[in-house]
Amino acid sequence: MIRNMTCEKVRSLLSAYIDSELDYQELRQVELHLLDCTYCQEECRSLRATKDLLGMLESPQLPREFWPELKERINSHSVSEFYRRLLVRVLVPACALLALAILPIALSSNTGASKGLTEAKTDLVEPYIREYVISELDRPFSDKTSLGFVATAQAVTMYSSDLLEPYGHPTPHKGVTPSGQTGRKTQIDAFKRVMFLSPK
Amino acid sequence: MLNTQALAGAQYRESNIEAFEELVRTYDQKLYRVALRLTGNADEAKDLAQEALFRAYRSFDKFKIGTSFEKWLFRIASNLYIDKLRKHGKYRFESLDEPIATKDGYIEKTLPDWTGNPEEIVEQNELSEKIQAALQSLPINYRMAVVLYDLEGFSYEEISGILDCSIGTVRSRIHRGRRLLRKKLAPYVYQETEVGVG
Numbered sequence: 001m002i003r004n005m006t007c008e009k010v011r012s013l014l015s016a017y018i019d020s021e022l023d024y025q026e027l028r029q030v031e032l033h034l035l036d037c038t039y040c041q042e043e044c045r046s047l048r049a050t051k052d053l054l055g056m057l058e059s060p061q062l063p064r065e066f067w068p069e070l071k072e073r074i075n076s077h078s079v080s081e082f083y084r085r086l087l088v089r090v091l092v093p094a095c096a097l098l099a100l101a102i103l104p105i106a107l108s109s110n111t112g113a114s115k116g117l118t119e120a121k122t123d124l125v126e127p128y129i130r131e132y133v134i135s136e137l138d139r140p141f142s143d144k145t146s147l148g149f150v151a152t153a154q155a156v157t158m159y160s161s162d163l164l165e166p167y168g169h170p171t172p173h174k175g176v177t178p179s180g181q182t183g184r185k186t187q188i189d190a191f192k193r194v195m196f197l198s199p200k
Numbered sequence: 201m202l203n204t205q206a207l208a209g210a211q212y213r214e215s216n217i218e219a220f221e222e223l224v225r226t227y228d229q230k231l232y233r234v235a236l237r238l239t240g241n242a243d244e245a246k247d248l249a250q251e252a253l254f255r256a257y258r259s260f261d262k263f264k265i266g267t268s269f270e271k272w273l274f275r276i277a278s279n280l281y282i283d284k285l286r287k288h289g290k291y292r293f294e295s296l297d298e299p300i301a302t303k304d305g306y307i308e309k310t311l312p313d314w315t316g317n318p319e320e321i322v323e324q325n326e327l328s329e330k331i332q333a334a335l336q337s338l339p340i341n342y343r344m345a346v347v348l349y350d351l352e353g354f355s356y357e358e359i360s361g362i363l364d365c366s367i368g369t370v371r372s373r374i375h376r377g378r379r380l381l382r383k384k385l386a387p388y389v390y391q392e393t394e395v396g397v398g
Binding site: 016054061062070071 | 217220221228229232233236237242245246249250253254257258324325327328331332335346349350351355356371372374375378379381382385388389390
């Protein structure tokens with residue numbers, strides 16, 4: 001059984017009725033109401049006329065310069081994006097890897113140790129730390145600065161054990177061990193440099 | 201068809217502006233028309249449409265393959281326009297029908313009454329200007345719903361996706377928008393009704 005709608009309710013549905021966007025029940029109720037209500041019929045006609053008026057608006061043409069301007073903007077964005085990606089994806093990781101490779105060599109030469117470069121590398125940075133740092137460098141959003149600190153801190157820790165050995169402390173690993181007073185002074189200087197206590 | 205085009209676009213957009221242009225060429229006119237009806241100004245419309253397309257290009261990797269590219273693009277444009285209005289303090293939610301509260305009570309808003317001089321009904325370009333001015337006076341939510349439905353032929357469901365609201369809200373906005381337009385364009389509306397009846 002279809003219940004009669006009030007004029008107010010019908011009027012609220014008239015735009016959707018005109019647009020054929022009512023469900024079946026609503027449609028039946030509105031149609032039934034409109035059969036008898038001249039006021040709502042007039043309301044419906046005026047809303048339809050309003051909708052038709054909008055259809056009389058002229059269709060504007062796209063300005064001629066629209067695409068040339070947009071393409072120029074996209075092009076300049078693409079160039080800057082290319083350099084940004086180059087910096088983030090290539091240069092930063094490359095610099096970090098380079099720093100990682102140079103760090104053990106630099107530390108080794110500062111100690112004045114007689115060990116070869118290859119040996120020094122393996123002594124000063126644990127392989128698993130290096131693997132971790134290298135793998136993290138390739139990942140997006142990895143913190144390159146933080147990774148640099150991890151590598152540096154690890155190297156410093158290992159190096160400091162060498163520093164302590166001449167004073168009689170036990171050495172936790174087999175590292176670079178310079179001999180005599182000159183060797184110890186060199187160690188201290190190098191350690192200060194690593195800890196940024198001395199500029200050179 | 202739209203989805204297929206979007207899918208193809210997603211594959212080659214990365215390094216090919218021409219391909220992106222080819223994909224969105226289907227919508228550029230429509231986008232510009234909507235922008236013009238929303239802003240009421242050719243320069244602003246061009247800026248809005250270009251900005252929407254530029255953002256679509258820039259964030260194309262966020263577009264979900266298999267969904268409607270058109271809806272996605274128009275959503276970007278409508279959000280952009282609302283943001284712009286908010287930024288410039290032109291955004292308003294209130295209905296033109298609502299009375300204004302004052303310390304002496306409520307007063308009704310007055311709208312220009314054109315019913316007294318229907319003889320002034322004039323040529324097409326002038327009518328367009330009147331309609332555009334009436335559209336411009338609508339609250340933005342009503343204007344967007346009316347423009348998308350009456351001028352661009354989106355369905356209620358599509359509009360609810362673009363404007364991120366329920367179909368009931370779309371229905372209500374279109375209806376209220378039309379009622380306000382009817383009030384503003386009364387001489388034209390009732391002339392047309394009489395012609396229709398006669």
